[in-house]
Amino acid sequence: MSLASDLIRGNTETIILAQLMKHDSYGYQINKTIQEKTNHEYELKEATLYSAFRRLEEAGHISSYWGNEETGARRRYYTITTAGRENYRQRIGEWEKSREIIDILTRLD
Numbered sequence: 121m122s123l124a125s126d127l128i129r130g131n132t133e134t135i136i137l138a139q140l141m142k143h144d145s146y147g148y149q150i151n152k153t154i155q156e157k158t159n160h161e162y163e164l165k166e167a168t169l170y171s172a173f174r175r176l177e178e179a180g181h182i183s184s185y186w187g188n189e190e191t192g193a194r195r196r197y198y199t200i201t202t203a204g205r206e207n208y209r210q211r212i213g214e215w216e217k218s219r220e221i222i223d224i225l226t227r228l229d
Contacts, residue, residue, distance in 0.1 A: 125162065128162055129168070131211075131215065132164065132168060132169075132172045133172050133175065133176055133181075133211070134208065134211040134212065134215065135154065135164075136150060136169075136172055136173070136176065136182075136198075137176070137181065137182075137200060137204055137207065137208040137211070138208065139153055139154075140182060140198055140199065140200040140204070141200060141205065141208060144197045144198065144199040145197065145198060146187070146195040146196060146197050146198065147166075147169050147170060147173065147196070147198075148195075150164075150169070150198075151163055151164050151166075151169055173198060176198075176204065177198075179203075179207075180201060180203045180204070181200065181201055181203055181204030181207050181208075182198045182199060182200055182201060182204050183198070183199055183201055184196050184197060184198050184199070185197055185199070
């Protein structure tokens with residue numbers, strides 16, 4: 121599973137952007153969604169997740185704001201920007217092209 125984890129880890133920012141394309145969210149919820157979608161086979165480490173948030177925010181691909189929770193801890197929500205939406209589309213295009221090339225190079229025909 122470490123090879124798969126390495127491949128996924130290289131796409132952490134794309135995975136986060138994909139979640140934010142749907143709606144604003146916060147770190148715990150994004151990680152929970154990732155776990156559920158992968159049947160608990162993959163989860164992001166907290167440090168990896170928040171480092172990616174910082175990089176994405178510094179690049180202008182996401183922005184953040186504090187939620188108004190009535191109970192419990194205050195949450196920092198993330199939202200995707202217009203530049204982030206474009207970056208997401210570019211990353212998906214690159215992923216699809218990479219997958220095509222890997223498929224070609226690993227086929228046994």
